[in-house]
Amino acid sequence: MTIRAVVFDFGGVLFDWNPHHLYRKLIADDRERQHFLDTICTQAWNTEQDAGRSLAEGTRHLIEQYPQHEPLIQAYYERWHEMLRGSLPEGVAILEGLHQANMPLFGLTNWSAETFPYARAHYPFLQRFRDIVVSGELKLIKPDAAIYHASLSQVRAHLPAIQASEVVFIDDVAGNIEAAIALGWQGIHHVSAERTAARLRELGVRF
Structure with missing residues (x-):
């Protein structure tokens, strides 16, 4: 061969690349941060954008579900480069x-x-x-x-x-x-x- x-x-x-690199700056508590990334800005959600959905559409869709977390959701792609250490x-x-x-x-x-x-x-x-x-x-x-x-x-x-x-x-x-x-x-x-x-x-x- x-x-x-x-x-x-x-x-x-x-x-x-890791979302924690950004969200450590935004959510100080480790358990709270992990819960947010496990249940809201999840890897499965990010994968939808990796599969071709626009960042704007993905962000809008998630904010509609979790309007109380809008600033944290917006940060995911607005500050995406901070996840890439x-x-x-x-x-x-x-x-x-x-x-x-x-x-x-x-x-x-x-x-x-x-x-x-x-x-x-x-x-x-x-x-x-x-x-x-x-x-x-x-x-x-x-x-x-x-x-x-x-x-x-x-x-x-x-x-x-x-x-x-x-x-x-x-x-x-x-x-x-x-x-x-x-x-x-x-x-x-x-x-x-x-x-x-x-x-x-x-x-x-x-x-």
Whole structure:
């Protein structure tokens, strides 16, 4: 088996994104903050925007449900960049090592089409990717099979003869890796950069 391309997830692998980075500034009490993020500005709600719903529509919909929390809900996307603390250096080091080894690199991320341009503008390492599938742009989302098919089609636009089994996908969400493996990809559940690097080398990737 030969790995001919590596596809990266972004959040939790290359980026330190977490709503708590913002809401620690807005809700001092830990339990109150956790309750707010678990029950109002939830990950499931944010995923709707990652899947293509506009930020304005998502915000409006939530404020209609919880008008008493309007300022806190508005802050989610008005101050979204404060949730993006920065890059994860050890993950980026793997990316850079693969780039230096001339491995073709691609991105596959659940990310709003409206907020992703901020990352492109502020994180030059994204230029290492030959192409990136952004869920909000396609209105598809992991772990739906359709977004993996779109990503593989994108890879094949650069590497026409590549097979799914020659692609390895790195993601910090186990379910996303399981979906890729079910479609014939190689998959690495990213728990730590050290373990991901070791698994890449087990798959024969030299960097």
